[in-house]
Amino acid sequence: MRDILGLVLKRLGLGLVTLLVISVIIFFMVELLPGDLAQAVLGQGATQETVEALRQELGLDRPAVVRYLDWLSGAVVGDFGTSLISGDSVGDAISDRFLNTLFLAAYAAVIAVPLAICLGVLVALLRNSLFDRIANVLTLTSISSPEFFLGYILIFYLAVKTGLFPAISSLSGDMTFGELLERTFLPALTLVLVVTAHMMRMTRAAIINLLASPYIEMARLKGAPPWKVIARHALPNAWAPIINVVALNLAYLITGVVLVEVVFVYPGIGQLLVDAVAKRDFPIVQACCLIFAATFILLNLAADVGAILTNPRLRHPK
Amino acid sequence: MPKAKRALLEISGLKVEGNTGEEWVDIVKGVHLTLRRGEVMGLIGESGAGKSTIGAAAMGYARDGTRISDGSIDFDGIELTTASEGEKRALRGSRIAYVAQSAAASFNPAHRIIDQHTEAPLHYRIKKRLEAQEDAMDLYERLRLPNPREIGFRYPHQVSGGQLQRAMTAMAMACRPDLIIFDEPTTALDVTTQIEVLAAIRDIVDQFDTAAIYITHDLAVVAQMADTIKVLLRGREVEEAPTQEMLDGPKEDYTKSLWAVRSFRRPQKSRPNGSEPLVSVRNVDAAYTGGVKVLDQVSFEIYKGMTVAVVGESGSGKSTAARVITGLLPPTAGEVLFGGDPLPPNYRNRSRDQLRQVQMIYQMADTALNPKVRVNEIIGRPAQFYSGLHGVKLKHRVDELLDLIELEPSRFYDRYPPELSGGQKQRIGIARALAADPTFIICDEVTSALDQLVAEGILKLLDRLQEDLDLSYMFITHDLATVRSIADEVVVMRNGLVVEQGGKEEMFRPPHHPYTDLLLSSVPEMDSNWLTTLLEERGVDNIGDAATV
Numbered sequence: 064m065r066d067i068l069g070l071v072l073k074r075l076g077l078g079l080v081t082l083l084v085i086s087v088i089i090f091f092m093v094e095l096l097p098g099d100l101a102q103a104v105l106g107q108g109a110t111q112e113t114v115e116a117l118r119q120e121l122g123l124d125r126p127a128v129v130r131y132l133d134w135l136s137g138a139v140v141g142d143f144g145t146s147l148i149s150g151d152s153v154g155d156a157i158s159d160r161f162l163n164t165l166f167l168a169a170y171a172a173v174i175a176v177p178l179a180i181c182l183g184v185l186v187a188l189l190r191n192s193l194f195d196r197i198a199n200v201l202t203l204t205s206i207s208s209p210e211f212f213l214g215y216i217l218i219f220y221l222a223v224k225t226g227l228f229p230a231i232s233s234l235s236g237d238m239t240f241g242e243l244l245e246r247t248f249l250p251a252l253t254l255v256l257v258v259t260a261h262m263m264r265m266t267r268a269a270i271i272n273l274l275a276s277p278y279i280e281m282a283r284l285k286g287a288p289p290w291k292v293i294a295r296h297a298l299p300n301a302w303a304p305i306i307n308v309v310a311l312n313l314a315y316l317i318t319g320v321v322l323v324e325v326v327f328v329y330p331g332i333g334q335l336l337v338d339a340v341a342k343r344d345f346p347i348v349q350a351c352c353l354i355f356a357a358t359f360i361l362l363n364l365a366a367d368v369g370a371i372l373t374n375p376r377l378r379h380p381k
Numbered sequence: 382m383p384k385a386k387r388a389l390l391e392i393s394g395l396k397v398e399g400n401t402g403e404e405w406v407d408i409v410k411g412v413h414l415t416l417r418r419g420e421v422m423g424l425i426g427e428s429g430a431g432k433s434t435i436g437a438a439a440m441g442y443a444r445d446g447t448r449i450s451d452g453s454i455d456f457d458g459i460e461l462t463t464a465s466e467g468e469k470r471a472l473r474g475s476r477i478a479y480v481a482q483s484a485a486a487s488f489n490p491a492h493r494i495i496d497q498h499t500e501a502p503l504h505y506r507i508k509k510r511l512e513a514q515e516d517a518m519d520l521y522e523r524l525r526l527p528n529p530r531e532i533g534f535r536y537p538h539q540v541s542g543g544q545l546q547r548a549m550t551a552m553a554m555a556c557r558p559d560l561i562i563f564d565e566p567t568t569a570l571d572v573t574t575q576i577e578v579l580a581a582i583r584d585i586v587d588q589f590d591t592a593a594i595y596i597t598h599d600l601a602v603v604a605q606m607a608d609t610i611k612v613l614l615r616g617r618e619v620e621e622a623p624t625q626e627m628l629d630g631p632k633e634d635y636t637k638s639l640w641a642v643r644s645f646r647r648p649q650k651s652r653p654n655g656s657e658p659l660v661s662v663r664n665v666d667a668a669y670t671g672g673v674k675v676l677d678q679v680s681f682e683i684y685k686g687m688t689v690a691v692v693g694e695s696g697s698g699k700s701t702a703a704r705v706i707t708g709l710l711p712p713t714a715g716e717v718l719f720g721g722d723p724l725p726p727n728y729r730n731r732s733r734d735q736l737r738q739v740q741m742i743y744q745m746a747d748t749a750l751n752p753k754v755r756v757n758e759i760i761g762r763p764a765q766f767y768s769g770l771h772g773v774k775l776k777h778r779v780d781e782l783l784d785l786i787e788l789e790p791s792r793f794y795d796r797y798p799p800e801l802s803g804g805q806k807q808r809i810g811i812a813r814a815l816a817a818d819p820t821f822i823i824c825d826e827v828t829s830a831l832d833q834l835v836a837e838g839i840l841k842l843l844d845r846l847q848e849d850l851d852l853s854y855m856f857i858t859h860d861l862a863t864v865r866s867i868a869d870e871v872v873v874m875r876n877g878l879v880v881e882q883g884g885k886e887e888m889f890r891p892p893h894h895p896y897t898d899l900l901l902s903s904v905p906e907m908d909s910n911w912l913t914t915l916l917e918e919r920g921v922d923n924i925g926d927a928a929t930v
Contacts, residue, residue: 275445277486284440285501285552286474299491375491375536 066380071368078360085356086138090131093345099123103343104147121147134349143350146339153346157332161354163234164324164331167247168316171254176309179259183266183305188293190271202260214253214326221249232329250327254320258312265308269301276300302373310366318355389559389592390416390439394452397434397443397616408447409434410616418559419590423607423624425597425639427832428803430613432596436562439594440477441469457559474501478553480582482565484545488537494545495533498552507556520551523588524581543574547581554585561586563595567602571694571859572903579605579905580916598832600639601905604628605912612636624909638834640907645837645866647844649885650687657721658682659853660706660821665715667698667705675701676712677877683821683870688847688854690868690885692861692900698877699857703823706855707739719821737767740814744826746806750798756783756809757794763816782812785849786842804835811842815850823855828863840867861904865889873897 101117102109118124122133137144143153182202186195205213222230228248238246270293273279282296321333328334332351339347371377397409409431416422424432434447441461443449454461456477461469473479481487489497499513508516514533521529524547537545546566553561563582567575583606586593595606603610603624610627612619612635620633631637660683667676676698683689691699704710706717708728717724719738725731743749750759757779764770764778780790786808798806807827814822824843828836844867846852858864864871864885872882873896881894893901905911 277481277483278489280444281479281481281487282489282500284442284473284479286470286472286504287500288470291504296489296491300489376538379536379539 067368067371067377070371071364074364074367078364081360082353082357086135086353087131089349089352089356090134091127093349094127100147100343100345138350138353143353144346146344146347148342148344153350156347157335157350157354160330160332160335163329164317164320164333166243167250167254167320167324167329167331168313170244170247170251171258171316172313174251175255175259175312176262178255179262179309180266180305182259183263184270184293184298186263187267187270187297188290190267198263202263205256206260209322210253210257211322211326213256214250214323217249217253218326221252230327232327234330247327247329250320250323250329253323253326254316258315262305262308262312266301266305269304270297273297273300299373303370306369306373307366310362310369314359314362317358387417388415388455389418389420389457390414390594391455392435392439392452393455395435395438395449395454396451397431397438398448398450399434400446405448405450407450408616409438411452412613412616412618414439414611416560416592416594418592420609421586421593421595421607423595423597423603423610424613425600425603425610426613426619427598427834429615431616432613433564435613436479436564436594436596439560439562440473440479442473471505474558475505475507475556476558477560477562478556478558480546480549480553480561480563480566483569484549484566485537485542485569487549488545490537493534493536494540494548494552498533498548498555501552502555505556513555517551517555520554520585521548523585524548524551525577526551541574543570543578546570546574546578550578550582550585554589554591557589557591559592561591561593563593563606565597568597568599572861572905573694573899575602575905576903576912576915579912582606583912599905601907601911604907604909605905612639628907628909645840647867650869651884652684652687656685658718659685659720660855661718661721662702662706663715663718665702665705665712665717667701667710667712669710675877676705678715679874679877679879680715681872681879681882683853683855685820685853686847686851687869688856688867689870689872690856690858690864691872691874692858692864693874694859694900696876697874699874700825701877702874703741703825703855703857706823707741733767737817738819739821739823740817740819741823741825742807742810742814742827744830746798746803746810746830749810750806750813752797752799754797755794756796756798756801759798759809760812760816763813767817778816782816785815785846786812788812802835803831804838807831807835807839808842811839811846815846819852821853821855823857825857826859827856829858829860836863837866843867861901873900 099114099118100123101114101121105114105117122130134144141154143157145151146153146156149156182198186198189195218230221227229246230249232247232250234243234246274297279292279296282292287296320331321337323329324331324333325337332354335347336351338344339351392412392414395409395412395414396407398405399408408429412431412435414422414435424435426432434444437444438449438454439456441454441456441464449462452462456472459468459472461472488494495514495517498517499508499510502508502513502516503510507513517533518530521532526532526544526547532540532544532548540548550566566582567578570578579602585591595603597603607624609621609623611621612627612631612633614635619635620627620631622632627636631640662679662681665676665679666674668674679698679702681689681691691702693699701710705712706724708724708726708731711726716726719735724735728736757776760782761775761779764782765775768778770778779794783790783793788805788808793801793805798809801809810827827843828839831839840863843854847854856863856868868885870883871885871888873880873888873894875896880896881888888897889901891898902915
């Protein structure tokens with residue numbers, strides 16, 4: 064067990080280093096953008112003096128490295144500076160939005176992950192049957208349609224035609240949890256449709272890959288029924304690839320939801336990012352990018368640890 | 382009818398087809414088999430004989446890519462060829478059990494051994510969990526596994542191969558089946574471990590009066606286990622007779638050729654007078670990452686034109702010694718001399734000529750040859766690399782090499798390895814080593830994956846090449862029969878130490894070092910009483926000790 068803890072700590076350390084490198088890239092990519100930030104914020108009509116004054120106020124007259132270190136030391140304690148447009152703290156602007164995005168991601172994940180794995184096991188069991196083929200075609204269709212298109216189709220059928228769910232997922236503070244679930248159902252469903260196929264197909268492939276193993280033949284020759292062969296003998300050895308794909312898709316649920324948020328007017332971090340880019344509100348852009356990078360790193364770390372924990376050779380050393 | 386006389390398993394006219402990718406071809410071509418309760422039948426034959434397929438068919442099971450196409454399989458009144466999947470499944474694990482060749486691969490790595498053991502009894506509701514576990518421990522004890530009350534709670538990777546094989550036999554017994562199919566259960570084991578497993582299997586089959594089909598390619602092994610022996614060749618029965626009768630007087634020519642196969646023996650050559658050794662390994666220590674020492678002060682010499690067999694069980698360090706000589710694993714102490722001069726420890730620092738002199742032939746020709754490269758390129762590449770041959774000269778050289786290994790150049794020049802048989806692939810492996818024009822070749826278990834007749838052909842070829850080309854061989858093997866046939870000198874290794882070395886004749890003549898004695902006496906002999914006698918000599922309680930020392 065101590066080996067695993069050491070391994071996790073090592074991975075965590077490596078993740079931090081990766082994050083540091085990414086922060087450098089994010090910061091200096093923004094620096095590299097053409098044009099003067101103060102000029103851009105103030106617009107064409109600004110005088111030389113006002114531009115200078117804003118430059119001074121933003122600290123743009125200082126060298127980039129100093130500003131980077133300043134930004135980094137703030138980011139470590141959660142202070143990402145202030146928004147150029149509203150003048151509010153970036154942390155405040157982001158935190159609510161990020162929580163909304165996490166909620167939507169969790170909502171979608173709670174449905175999609177069990178669904179994908181159960182379907183994956185089922186199609187592995189019924190491989191090459193009609194059910195397998197239909198499931199394959201449907202999930203492939205959903206994965207290859209753009210999410211905004213899926214979103215509009217769902218709105219058309221489930222909101223406009225039948226009126227089952229609201230088309231717009233605007234949130235307000237005094238909603239009950241039930242209302243919240245109902246209001247965000249359509250964007251969550253869109254995300255489920257997008258991510259399920261990938262996870263299901265990997266589950267199927269990982270299981271089928273093991274079916275030629277001698278221990279699977281042994282299980283069959285011990286009289287285990289087909290579902291038990293799959294669920295008890297193949298699945299426990301197939302977790303590592305499945306967990307990796309699940310982690311990738313969870314990361315996508317958090318970082319790739321921009322279009323879905325726009326379609327459903329959902330107040331998540333993706334919308335915020337799009338607005339910030341349009342308005343050249345760079346502190347927010349930088350903070351969002353850093354959060355996305357951290358999300359990817361953490362989820363990949365979790366996948367590695369998960370893969371280790373499901374491997375009996377590593378869990379129970381000789 | 383009295384119970385003892387009734388046939389438990391009656392197979393008649395069994396045909397099984399295999400899919401080659403394009404068409405279905407017969408792999409079992411009409412086999413009959415009758416097995417009574419408590420009787421053990423040995424199925425013997427080379428690879429491709431269909432013995433394993435018949436074993437699976439006895440459970441009504443056809444592996445992926447095969448199908449039972451004709452005949453009848455009657456197990457205690459149930460016709461398995463027409464029975465439903467559910468009916469057949471209900472027999473498997475409960476009334477017919479299976480013991481596979483590699484227990485390490487056939488135990489599920491994700492579950493504890495005892496949970497896999499109790500799976501069938503729990504599934505069939507024969508026993509409650511605790512009862513089934515208690516019974517498992519009892520079986521582990523009968524099979525003389527160490528710590529029988531504890532060992533089942535380990536995962537398969539935490540237990541040694543020989544112990545796993547016994548645990549698998551115990552698992553087969555879990556529901557007290559009427560019939561067990563043993564499919565080469567000791568083929569992957571060392572000789573010393575093989576004895577424990579053979580003894581354990583025989584005991585348990587006797588104790589519960591279970592009928593068994595024992596599949597193997599090793600005559601001496603089947604002689605210990607079976608009441609009757611059936612010899613198979615390419616899906617057909619050659620002959621069947623009670624074991625002793627079969628050993629004393631096989632009727633068919635094919636059976637006789639199998640019996641005679643261990644007869645190739647070459648007289649021992651002695652060291653050339655006054656000359657330097659070609660290869661000299663001096664006080665070599667070696668360790669893999671992690672610092673575990675695998676070679677400890679290993680020294681031996683190989684003279685020109687001679688064959689030195691390095692023998693030992695798995696883990697004895699014999700392959701590591703080869704890695705040190707080839708420079709793949711630089712030693713932590715000691716040195717390797719070649720023709721009197723020290724070889725750089727790492728192959729990267731060796732000159733092209735030094736590399737050329739030392740070549741290797743591997744155990745698994747299947748994995749050692751790139752399946753996507755034509756034979757002429759496999760052989761031609763080292764010839765080009767070491768001798769700088771091109772064009773017509775290169776083609777001549779490849780033809781010459783194919784002639785040397787007795788494969789017709791015009792037929793084999795353009796072939797791919799997957800189109801070749803096991804023996805032909807191994808010959809290509811030999812030609813590739815020869816292409817460098819070496820003086821010294823390391824043969825790492827080159828015959829252990831081959832059938833006996835094919836292996837003998839390879840040994841004869843190697844022997845002839847040694848005469849013609851004045852080669853020296855280091856012959857790594859765990860098979861003492863191979864040592865007897867081809868070696869001049871023998872180095873016995875154990876746990877990274879050389880325990881005994883000397884000329885072949887004196888090595889096979891007592892007195893031996895105790896470990897050499899253990900190795901020699903563990904090789905099964907063609908005598909149906911060999912195992913019984915040996916166990917009596919050693920005292921039954923010592924079997925486990927002998928292998929765990």
